[in-house]
Amino acid sequence: MRPVALVDCNNFYASCERLFQPRLRGKPVVVLSNNDGCVIARSNEAKAIGIAMGAPWHLSKETFKRHGVIVRSSNYTLYGDISRRVMRILSTFTPHLEIYSIDEAFLGLEGFGDRIEGHARDIRRTVLQWTGIPVSIGIAPTKTLAKAANRLAKRGNGVSLLMTTDAQSEALAQLKLTDLWGVAGRMEKRLAAIDITSPLQLRDADVHVLRQHAGVVIERMALELRGISCAGLLELVPQAKSIMCSRSFGRAVTARRELEEALSTYAERAAAKMRRQDLATSTIQVFVTTNPFKAQETQYTASTTITLPVATANSTKLVKAATTALARLWRDGVRYKKAGVVLLDLVDARTVQADLWTSPDLPRSLRLMQAMDKLNAVYGRETLSLASSGRKVAWALRAEKRSLRYTTDWNELLRVA
DNA sequence: TCTGGGGTCCTAGGACCC
């Protein structure tokens, strides 16, 4: 069995703040989200006081003051920098590293045999010595079990090994369902409906029943808890599947012009982020919501998707699409609290070329159908994707299969067929 | 008055096609 280690930085943002301000050591520290909205990190001392993750700052100010809690605004540049240092150190301990988040990484640790726990302690000591960041390490045959092991490592002495069934059973007996990676409130309720209320019950449940009543995600989780790996290490950074830019507003927005400006800005920022990754998009989604915390107010959440005939990385086009999308979503008299832009269907920008032509009103004739069938027969269904918007219909012939460019030229498609 | 932002994966339901 190949052991997987999960290395997790303890209270990462709070620990980062402490590196540069030693006076914060031993004191309750919390880090706040953008706009100082709510708590996103807590030191152990802050947790001990009972400060909850996500606690809204404006409702907690007085409590914090009473307990002498030190409050910091978040500094993502700093956290990103320290994260890179930690990851670089981890990479010297194994060739198999998956950076899972800013403060966590999975490590493949095969080949250490009995020395694995000592190796984990080395990793821990080195990271602490070279960066000042304390980490916890959980080791097990699967990622889900490694996550559980990590939780116990945090309660104990920093390293927890769950390589045998006995150790796993004993560990799972100490955890709640919601301690597991992937189970939160909703899933807990759904599982309770089929009489599963503990991690051990979940592990030992009939997978068919799980699949039917709780879905494939939970089915896989049960297998992972048994030591059967359903998710390997992702050592190569996968291409992004979506890029988002969204914000909550400081106060409710009711003017259309204001919302339009915000969405234009988000579209531009998302496009810039996309270009940095050498990607292009043909699908832009816009969403708006009211304030869900004001239960007495009328709620409105909506999103809509615009499909462009061709993938683009052009800000102007995306801003225009976002504006069109807003026109669909806009309702007078709504108090908007949050809005955002999501870019989907990302493709490598270098494969998309601009020389395209779109028929303004292509009829869905019999010829079109026949041509489609022929093209599908020759190149397979995957080679063609239909991009349609209203009455406009265009065909894109994928670059890698047929030619080096996308085309929407109807006559050219007929020639190919 | 003040409750984050950026992601992934899955599923239900409708549109559309043969």
Add this chain to the structure above:
DNA sequence: TCTGGGGTCCTAGGACCC
């Protein structure tokens, strides 16, 4: 014009994670 089954694709929304 009606009937209908089987299948795919798309969209919106849910749930979860850090």
